[in-house]
Amino acid sequence: MNELKNKHTGSCLCKSITYSFSGEVNEYGFCHCTSCRKASGSAFSANAGVRAETFVLTDVKGFIKEYESSKGTYRFFCSNCGSLLFSKIDSNPDYIRVRLGSLDTSVTKKFGRHTFVSAKADWFDIADEVEQHEGKMSS
Numbered sequence: 001m002n003e004l005k006n007k008h009t010g011s012c013l014c015k016s017i018t019y020s021f022s023g024e025v026n027e028y029g030f031c032h033c034t035s036c037r038k039a040s041g042s043a044f045s046a047n048a049g050v051r052a053e054t055f056v057l058t059d060v061k062g063f064i065k066e067y068e069s070s071k072g073t074y075r076f077f078c079s080n081c082g083s084l085l086f087s088k089i090d091s092n093p094d095y096i097r098v099r100l101g102s103l104d105t106s107v108t109k110k111f112g113r114h115t116f117v118s119a120k121a122d123w124f125d126i127a128d129e130v131e132q133h134e135g136k137m138s139s
Contacts, residue, residue, distance in 0.1 A: 016061050020056050021096075
């Protein structure tokens with residue numbers, strides 16, 4: 001029963017690509033960097049780290065494509081519908097950064113931070129009390 005509770009699924013808009021992972025959704029945040037804004041088409045991207053060892057991708061039609069958006073950072077998307085699904089970073093191979101908007105299961109945990117606020121969209125005001133970082137969150 002606990003295994004089912006901690007199982008999450010997600011998909012692209014056309015449902016050609018699906019994924020699942022087990023475990024809790026780690027603390028997540030909103031990234032305001034230019035790259036995430038452009039990839040999401042919005043003011044920020046909502047990303048959460050999940051353990052790569054539990055991540056299972058299903059792509060029967062071969063639509064998954066990757067794009068190296070910056071050195072060592074790869075974004076994976078559906079070449080049919082364009083949905084951005086997750087990213088991988090060479091410097092952190094144990095985790096996959098899932099785009100929370102692609103999840104089909106719910107996440108009740110609230111977000112924990114805003115990153116790269118120095119690059120946020122001028123037309124968006126952060127109106128919450130969540131911690132903010134000018135750039136990448138320091139370890």
